[in-house]
Amino acid sequence: MPILEINDLSQRFGGLQALxxxxxxxxxxxxxxxxGPNGAGKTTVFNLVSGFYTPTRGEIRFEGRNTSRLKPHQVTALGLARTFQNIRLWNDMSVLDNLRIAQYHWLGYGLADAVWRTRRYREREQRIEVKCREILEMMDLGEYAGELPKNLPYGLQRRVELARALSTNPRLLLLDEPAAGLNSADVDGLIRLIRWVNLEFKIAIWMIEHQMKVVMSLCQRLVVIxxxxxxxxxxxxxxxxxxQVIKAYLGDVAL
Ligand SMILES: Nc1ncnc2c1ncn2[C@@H]1O[C@H](COP(=O)(O)OP(=O)(O)O)[C@@H](O)[C@H]1O
Ligand SMILES: [Mg+2]
Structure with a gap:
């Protein structure tokens, strides 16, 4: 069974047929x-799959289950995580807290327990912290655990966002333009990192990317819209x- 199956998905925004x-x-x-060119509808597809938009028509199945009408945190809890085209980290919290908070924010771990500070809650807090630190270590970010994301170079912020997505234990990861804004040495590092994540975490990865080098060296299949x-x-x-692809891209450049 495929991990994700999308059937006849369409999205309309007022008068605009985006997908x-x-x-x-x-x-x-x-x-x-x-x-696909800018404005083609790529991010819209990811927003639909991750529950940020509800489709006008069509169906999304994650591991066989219809997720078309679920909210983002419900989709995350099922095992689907994403990153954003424009980095969306909580800038006034440490890198470690960005990962910890994701567990509550997206996985909905017992907030009632948190109020009472029960032993069960403290044990779970501890487990979460250990796990988040472990992911940071794996991603070579251990030394930045206490830093604020806004004080890190852009390439590291992108890596923190990836670490945060991985901390929710996804089986499918969506990456929206992970190489955007990176210099060419960082892009080579990113290619190696994504390949390693795919093998190490044994997960499926679906990426939107403008830099052909990235998709050409990583992807088994491409879809163009x-x-x-x-x-x-x-x-x-x-x-x-x-x-037709060459024409769509040349058209984009000509704009
Ligand atoms: N929430 C929204 N409301 C209205 N229009 C939107 C919304 N999200 C995306 N669009 C429009 O849908 C089209 C596709 O956008 P997007 O999916 O972001 O393209 P891409 O990621 O391929 O550059 C664009 O014309 C964009 O302006
Ligand atoms: Mg986009």
């Missing part, structure tokens, strides 16, 4: 890409030589 009859499957542990419609899908090689 039309979008279909997609993601296999267990697969790495796939979603590409333009004006909310799928114009091509296939292996990176198929896509590179696809006339």
């Amino acid at each position: 039309t009859d979008f279909n997609m499957t993601v296999g267990q542990r697969e790495m796939v890409g979603l590409i 333009d004006f909310g419609r799928t114009i091509a899908s296939g292996t990176p090689q198929d896509i590179q030589n696809h006339p």
Whole structure:
């Protein structure tokens, strides 16, 4: 069974048809890409899949279960995490707290217990902290646990966001333009990091990315959308030589 299955998904914002009859499957542990010009509807797809938008039409199934109408924290609790095109970290909390808070914020761990400071609560707090520190270590961020994200270089902030997503134990991770704003040395590091995350955490990764180098070296399959419609899908090689894709990108550049 695929981990994610999307059937005829459509989204309309007032008079704008942002996405039309979008279909997609993601296999267990697969790495796939979603590409297309600016405004094509890529982030809209991720906002639908992660519960930030409710689709106008169509169906999203995560591990066989219909998640089309669930809220973001419910989707996260089922095992789907994401990062954002523009980093969304809590800037006035330490890096460690960004990961800890995600456990309550998105996984809804017992807030009632927190009020009473029960022993069960304290033990769970401890477990959460140990786990979050472990993820930070794995991501080479251990030394920044006490720092505020806003004081870190941009590339590290991106890595913290990835660590936070991983701290919720996802089986599918959505990355929205993870290489945006990175210099070319950082992009090479990111490619290695994403490949390592895929193998180490044994999870599926679906990424939106403008930098062809990233998707070409990581993804087994790519889907291309333009004006909310799928114009091509296939292996990176198929896509590179696809006339309609070349035209969509040249059109974008010409703008
Ligand atoms: N919440 C929203 N309300 C109205 N229009 C939106 C909303 N989100 C996205 N759009 C519009 O949908 C289109 C696709 O946007 P988006 O999915 O962000 O594109 P991409 O990520 O491919 O650049 C754009 O025209 C955008 O302005
Ligand atoms: Mg986008």
